[in-house]
Amino acid sequence: MHFLTKLLKKIFNRTTVCVIGILLQLTYLVVIFLSFGTQYTYSYFAFVLLGVILSLYIYNMDINPSYKMAWMFAILSFPIFGVMFYVFFGNSHSGDRLRKRMTQYNDEARLLLPQNNELMSALHRDNTAAEKQAKYLYNYGGYPVYANTKTTYFPIGEAKFAAMIEELEKAQRFIFLEYFIVAEGKMWGTILDILERKVKEGVDVRMIYDDIGCLFTLPYKYNEILEEKGIKCRVFNQFRPIWSAKMNNRDHRKILVIDGHTAFTGGINLADEYINEYEKYGHWKDSAVMLKGEGVWSFTMMFLAMWNFLTHSKPDEYSQYMPRPEEIADCRGEGLVVPFTDSPLDDEPVGENVYLNIINSAEDYVYITTPYLVIDNEMQTALILAAKSGIDVRIITPHIPDKWFVFAVTRAHYRKLVKYGVKIYEYTPGFIHAKNFVSDDKAAVVGTINLDFRSLYLHFECASWMYKCECIPDIKRDYLETLKVCQEITYSDCIHINIFKRIGRAILRLFAPMM
Structure with missing residues (x-):
């Protein structure tokens, strides 16, 4: 029985x-x-x-x-x-009612995110391209620039996991988690044990996970299981048998905020393949960044705006989630940061435009890692123009794919890019899931935003733009080390392809925006 x-x-x-x-x-x-x-x-x-x-x-x-x-x-x-x-x-947007409600919560949050005009003046004197980037992120993203923020880069999931555990153990007031994928296993099990213990200590623990992202990795109504443990939990955009346009919009963000003074973001979800506990597609190469200091406030507000949207509740007294002065007194990091989010509901492709600004303002090099290279004409033109202008443009993609059809479209883009001087490399040990841009030893982005249509137009995403931060040399160093285990794609590789593969890729490329 x-x-x-x-x-x-x-x-x-x-x-x-x-x-x-x-x-x-x-x-x-x-x-x-x-x-x-x-x-x-x-x-x-x-x-x-x-x-x-x-x-x-x-x-x-x-x-x-x-x-x-x-x-x-x-x-x-x-x-x-x-x-x-x-x-x-086909429809990439949720209904007007949902859009208005999300806008309401975002607008309320942004009232507490004023621009720092003193820092903007300093940027104007130092680098007008960086100033334009920061202006754009505030004018169309709603997120200001911060100093006094220490940044730490993690070149692999295992390093980020160890840092997460260390920081979670220190939590005293609140822990906010927002992830696209959560899977039962070592990584999530270890974190969950800490969260349960912190709840008993009186810490406010909240979690948001995407329903489709966790469709095959968590039991049905897992949010109720977490609620029974004292963890407040909401599920983003629950999957239903009746398909609607809003099912296209997923919460692809990865955010962990601890006590308002420490935040993590990057490509790493809460599942064992991200820490190479087992091999899913060969070695899993990913990245993340940890912020400590004033810049964490934007990640706190991102989470709370989404939380209030999902709970249909009146906003909390936001000030209670601000970091205490003594908690960030020693966070005197170098450079400036702008944590930002990108929403599919506002018709403003913030993530893509941030990337384009980096490419178009580069003077020496642009180094990119992305699991998917499914780009539109504007992005392709920017990459080629930069290469034609003498900029060292390099892109690392996976050698072992997670989705064969997206991989076919990724490779379909190689020929034209390589022909005009963009250098493309495949990560031969396995699958690279990192979403990084680094340029000229000055600017970098680490976050959740892939170079594909779903990330750039359909999903909720987040990242941190960083200027002259202490972690930027580490991002560049990691890139150069990664190149040592990559295979460079030559123009000869691109043209000597089986005719049937070429036809198949051409057909798939027609449908690239749907992938």
Whole structure:
């Protein structure tokens, strides 16, 4: 009987039910179409007409041109399935009601994030390109520039995990966690033990995790399990069998804030593959950064704005989460930082524009690591123009992929980039998941933002832009060390490709904005 119960639970778990629900919806649409029977010709032309109207609508939308073209191609080439697919997956935005509510909480938070005009004046005197970057991040992201923030770079998940444990043990007032993926295992189990203990000590522990990110890694209603342990928990954008446009928008951020004075971000989720506890795609190379000091306030406000959005609650008294003066008295880090977030609900691609600003203002080099290279024409043009202008542009991507179709599109971008001087390397030991930009020994970004359409346009993301911080030499050093185990992609490699692979990549590239 016990065996039967376990079997039924596996068969009828949430994932299975949700997948069946979506398949039933698709089947329903197909059945409706086929029910026309002898009227097939009329129904087909009805879909063609609908496809033309839908394409005109998409053409006039204020969205990325590559995204437009991909959907228009799919809809006009395959009217029946293109229209159906767009209904389920095409709209990149949640409804206006959700957008207004999120904007409300963000606006309330940003009232407590004033720009530091004294630091901006200093930036103006020192470097106008850096000043423009900071201005952009405040004017369109809402996040100010900070000094007095110590930065520490972690070149691998194991190092970040050790630092997380050390800092969590010191928590006295609150711990905020927001992660895309959480998986049961050594990493999460160790952290959870500390969180349970801290709850008993009176620490306010809160957690947000993305539902689709954890769909296969956590039990159903895991938030209730955490609540029973005293950990306040909210699930971002719960996955439902009835698919809607808002399912496209995921919380891809990785944030840990401790007592308002220490914060972590980067590419590392709370799962064992990120600390190489087991090999999923060869050796897992990732990165993270720890901030200590005044700059942590922006990460605290990012989390609280999302928390209030998910709880539908009135904002807390934010001042209680500010760091105490004695807690940051010794945080006299070098340089300036701007922690920032990027939302898919405001039509402003902050992450992409920050990257473009770094590329366009580079004087010597731009070094990039990304797990995916699925870019639009604007990003491609910026990279090529920088290389043509004598800038040393290098990109490291994985050699062992986690998604074969995205990897195919990544490699499809190599030929033109390499032809015009961009140097591309693949990380041969396995999968590189780090999302880093470093340029001219002065500026760097470490965060969650991939060079793909989903990160740049559909997901909630976060990162820290850093200028002349003490961790920047470490980021560059890690990059140069990583190159030693990478394989450089030559132009010969790009052109000597099996014809069928080339055709397959070309077809997949047409649908790149949907990946």
